[in-house]
Amino acid sequence: MPETTPATSPAGPHASQLKRTPLFDVHVQAGAKMVPFGGWEMPVQYTGILDEHRAVRRAVGLFDISHMGEFEVEGPGALAAVQRLTTNDASTLALDQVQYSLFCTPEGGIVDDLTLYRLGTDHYMLTVNASTIDKDWAWVTGHAGGARWRNASAETALLAVQGPRAEALVQRLADRDVTGIRYYHFARGAVAGAPALISRTGYTGEDGFELYVAADRAAALWHALMEAGRPDGIQPIGLGARDTLRLEMKFALYGNDIDETTNPLEAGLGWVVKPAKGEFIGRDAIEALRGRGVPRKLIGFEMQERAVPRHGYRLLAAGAEAGLVTSGSFSPSLERSIGIGYVRADLAAVGTGLDVEIRGQAHPARVAKTPFHPSRAKK
Amino acid sequence: MVDVPEELRYTKEHEWARVEGDRARVGITAFAQEQLGDVVFVELPKVGATVMSMKTFGVVESVKAVSDLFAPLTGEVVEVNAELGKKPELVNSDPYGQGWMLVIKLAKPAEAGELMTAEAYRRFVESAAH
Numbered sequence A: 001m002p003e004t005t006p007a008t009s010p011a012g013p014h015a016s017q018l019k020r021t022p023l024f025d026v027h028v029q030a031g032a033k034m035v036p037f038g039g040w041e042m043p044v045q046y047t048g049i050l051d052e053h054r055a056v057r058r059a060v061g062l063f064d065i066s067h068m069g070e071f072e073v074e075g076p077g078a079l080a081a082v083q084r085l086t087t088n089d090a091s092t093l094a095l096d097q098v099q100y101s102l103f104c105t106p107e108g109g110i111v112d113d114l115t116l117y118r119l120g121t122d123h124y125m126l127t128v129n130a131s132t133i134d135k136d137w138a139w140v141t142g143h144a145g146g147a148r149w150r151n152a153s154a155e156t157a158l159l160a161v162q163g164p165r166a167e168a169l170v171q172r173l174a175d176r177d178v179t180g181i182r183y184y185h186f187a188r189g190a191v192a193g194a195p196a197l198i199s200r201t202g203y204t205g206e207d208g209f210e211l212y213v214a215a216d217r218a219a220a221l222w223h224a225l226m227e228a229g230r231p232d233g234i235q236p237i238g239l240g241a242r243d244t245l246r247l248e249m250k251f252a253l254y255g256n257d258i259d260e261t262t263n264p265l266e267a268g269l270g271w272v273v274k275p276a277k278g279e280f281i282g283r284d285a286i287e288a289l290r291g292r293g294v295p296r297k298l299i300g301f302e303m304q305e306r307a308v309p310r311h312g313y314r315l316l317a318a319g320a321e322a323g324l325v326t327s328g329s330f331s332p333s334l335e336r337s338i339g340i341g342y343v344r345a346d347l348a349a350v351g352t353g354l355d356v357e358i359r360g361q362a363h364p365a366r367v368a369k370t371p372f373h374p375s376r377a378k379k
Numbered sequence B: 001m002v003d004v005p006e007e008l009r010y011t012k013e014h015e016w017a018r019v020e021g022d023r024a025r026v027g028i029t030a031f032a033q034e035q036l037g038d039v040v041f042v043e044l045p046k047v048g049a050t051v052m053s054m055k056t057f058g059v060v061e062s063v064k065a066v067s068d069l070f071a072p073l074t075g076e077v078v079e080v081n082a083e084l085g086k087k088p089e090l091v092n093s094d095p096y097g098q099g100w101m102l103v104i105k106l107a108k109p110a111e112a113g114e115l116m117t118a119e120a121y122r123r124f125v126e127s128a129a130h
Helices: A023-028 A048-060 A078-085 A130-143 A165-175 A215-228 A239-246 A282-290 B030-036 B109-112 B116-128
Strands: A033-037 A038-043 A061-064 A069-074 A099-106 A109-119 A124-128 A150-153 A156-162 A188-191 A194-199 A208-215 A235-237 A298-301 A314-317 A321-330 A334-342 A353-358 A359-370 B014-019 B023-028 B039-043 B056-062 B065-070 B076-081 B103-108
Touching: A023 A033, A023 A038, A033 A298, A038 A048, A038 A239, A048 A061, A048 A235, A048 A239, A048 B103, A061 A215, A069 A078, A069 B065, A078 A124, A078 A130, A099 A130, A109 A130, A109 A194, A124 A130, A156 A165, A156 A215, A165 A208, A188 B065, A208 A215, A239 A321, A239 A334, A298 A353, A314 A334, A321 A353, A334 A359, A359 B014, B014 B109, B023 B076, B103 B109
Parallel strands: A061 A235
Antiparallel strands: A033 A038, A061 A156, A069 A124, A069 A150, A099 A109, A109 A124, A156 A208, A188 A194, A194 A208, A298 A334, A298 A359, A314 A321, A314 A353, A321 A334, A353 A359, B014 B023, B023 B103, B039 B056, B056 B065, B076 B103
């Protein structure tokens, strides 16, 4: 058994250059296995991926996702800058609302996916992927001059509390009602005494919150949530289970399923592209693609046997090349192997039989209805 | 401290062999399963297949990674652990017991002398971990 090939990509630089979140020491003390991820040294697991995954589906899990980036843009030009940079329509956002969106290139490739928060009348926050913080920062400041941008990534910690018991747990520690915060909305309040932006969002398909706090408050908040959540069966959750949880929902992972060589339409993200709002970077290219129709689509599939599909494996139909796997894993909820990948559009219908080439051999799979596991996020 | 039973012999690819007469039972070590994490699939050869010393004989997949399995010794596969088809997690819970993978009828019993002793493997793992 040689060294393992980590399926959690993108790989980062050498360990000596890796960045650490404010919770690094907390993870090490909790016995986490630390790995490089997108330039960061992050916990991949504590007790084990299957155990952690099930804790989130059945009870509640706590995630450190402080590696993610936060940009703020403020001032009279803020909305115009956001509208130009992102594909979704930011003008529809209420003052307590969050929106999933994309940055695209002029050619329609995906620069990153993000969540957009409207913090004030002319004040927005964009939460971006960890591995793309530097690229995104150059992108926003290079393409939306005039607006006042601030990179708040280093001073901001982000903790996700996800699972059926997340709401009750956060409520016990909060100084305000959180049960009334709707999905993809947020409120300001204190959680365990730490001033927080309490966002009803997540990447797991469970109900829950993402809590933005100052970096120097992160450790105390983490310990308070772990302590208060003990009767609920709270567990710390690493990136391994974060990946299997999001895969069961068919949520795209930047760098695996979407990147600058893929466009929103083939990725199934056409619903966050709003050409009616007016000009934005990538609009013309994406509209041209919409007119022509995309030749491939991102689909979910279930393996008919236990072999595990992985990023980069080929998808075959009747022995001929039909597409590419972009993410795959054993699904702890379904107890079978699942994956997502791009296939020729004529093979994208649910039920279509495909093969995945695994170590030179064709293994049968079937295009599946997604999400693979029913979402319990509050709508 | 990782569990390294005295009576077994080891490879640098983290397989163990329990040599008994002209046969050897084979699996992966406690250290290996710990590194892999939750095992979800094990691909093994069929009874009657020939495996060669330090050539791959199968694959073990965990949730996050896939790894080749290397045969500690050359010979014919006379038993495979069919239980792993339904319960691959036995590799994690009992790597030296119910998580065994193959029994090989040895073609070259002298090869066993080239495998690491428990003492040597323990040192090998400790140096690899630092």
